[in-house]
Amino acid sequence: xxxxxxxxxxxxxxxxxxxxxxxxxxxxxxxxxxxxxxxxxxxxxxxxxxxxxxxxxxxxxxxxxxxxxxxxxxxxxxxxxxxxxxxxxxxxxxxxxxxxxxxxxxxxxxxxxxxxxxxxxxx
Numbered sequence: 001x002x003x004x005x006x007x008x009x010x011x012x013x014x015x016x017x018x019x020x021x022x023x024x025x026x027x028x029x030x031x032x033x034x035x036x037x038x039x040x041x042x043x044x045x046x047x048x049x050x051x052x053x054x055x056x057x058x059x060x061x062x063x064x065x066x067x068x069x070x071x072x073x074x075x076x077x078x079x080x081x082x083x084x085x086x087x088x089x090x091x092x093x094x095x096x097x098x099x100x101x102x103x104x105x106x107x108x109x110x111x112x113x114x115x116x117x118x119x120x121x122x123x
Contacts, residue, residue, distance in 0.1 A: 033110075034078045035050035051069045088121075089119060096110035097110060
């Protein structure tokens with residue numbers, strides 16, 4: 001099992017930056033890929049970015065060039081640096097992890113989830 005806990009959310013103005021963190025514990029050596037998803041009120045869970053064991057990354061078009069996913073393997077922490085935030089980025093952000101190389105852009109491709117952290121961007 002893997003446990004995930006997000007932190008770093010908050011309320012900011014459009015154009016501001018914010019960094020989210022996700023601390024992993026448990027069987028972290030079994031993780032192949034970690035990702036960030038987000039969910040705005042009344043919508044489904046949306047893919048944001050993933051990072052694989054190899055270090056490869058991939059981003060949703062809506063955040064490409066503004067967000068950066070990274071990890072500190074020594075501390076078992078996943079990060080999401082969010083720059084040039086827009087009101088459309090307002091959502092609950094979730095950290096996710098999987099042991100398998102399957103369905104990287106789909107929420108059902110990830111078994112382990114954090115509780116989420118709220119990001120609110122005011123225009």
